[in-house]
Amino acid sequence: MPKAPPKVLLGVTGSIAAYKAAELARLMQKKGWDVWVVMSACATQYIGPLTFRALTGHPVAHGSFAEMEQETYTHLGLSEGAAAMVVAPCSAQTLARLANGFADDVLSCAALSLEAPLLVAPAMNTRMWRNPAVQENVAALKGRGATIIPPGKGELACGDVGEGRLGDLEGIVRAVERRIAAG
Ligand SMILES: Cc1cc2nc3c(=O)[nH]c(=O)nc-3n(C[C@H](O)[C@H](O)[C@H](O)COP(=O)(O)O)c2cc1C
DSSP, rough: OOOOOEEEEEEEEGGGGGHHHHHHHHHHHHTOOEEEEOOTTTTGTTTTTHHHHHSSSSOOOEOOOGGGOTTTTTHHHHHHTTEEEEEEEEOOHHHHHHHHHOOOOHHHHHHOOOOOOOEEEOOOOHHHHHHHHHHHHHHHHHHTTTOOOOOEEEEOSSSSEEEEEEHHHHHHHHHHHHHHHHO
């Protein structure tokens, strides 16, 4: 029997870089992975779930449970059997959610019920990124074994120049690949 392709969850949150997640989903599929997307409610204001549904061929869970139209235990179904979950872009808000173990939407519940490596690619304004509250959340996640894909430097969508751009997409894919390979 041929081996099933690794299931990889892609969490997309409310960052201006959310549009880049569509290309990321494509790159991950090119690796032969079975990509499932889960979005925060805010992310759907930046890019539509239909884009990811069309790219991945899977329903896209988003927002809170009250909004779910699919199976009742979607968050558990999403994380079950996953080889990895990568949140890219990860907003400061979702970073705080993950660092504190909050479970107030389907994305955070999927992350909490995940029994596989978690990777987080933050993207935000430089001043937000430097804030000690954000850095403490990053450290907390690292301390629990999550891989943080550091943001890159350059021109940001808001016009500022500095650290905070979503890390390059190929680098994110390589990081996921390494974590899957390490088991
Ligand atoms: C135009 C615009 C762009 C934003 N970009 C970012 C961003 O890149 N990173 C970030 O952390 N927050 C950003 N925010 C703020 C988030 O959208 C906000 O914190 C939101 O609550 C995130 O929710 P979520 O983590 O549930 O998706 C932006 C807000 C606006 C209005």
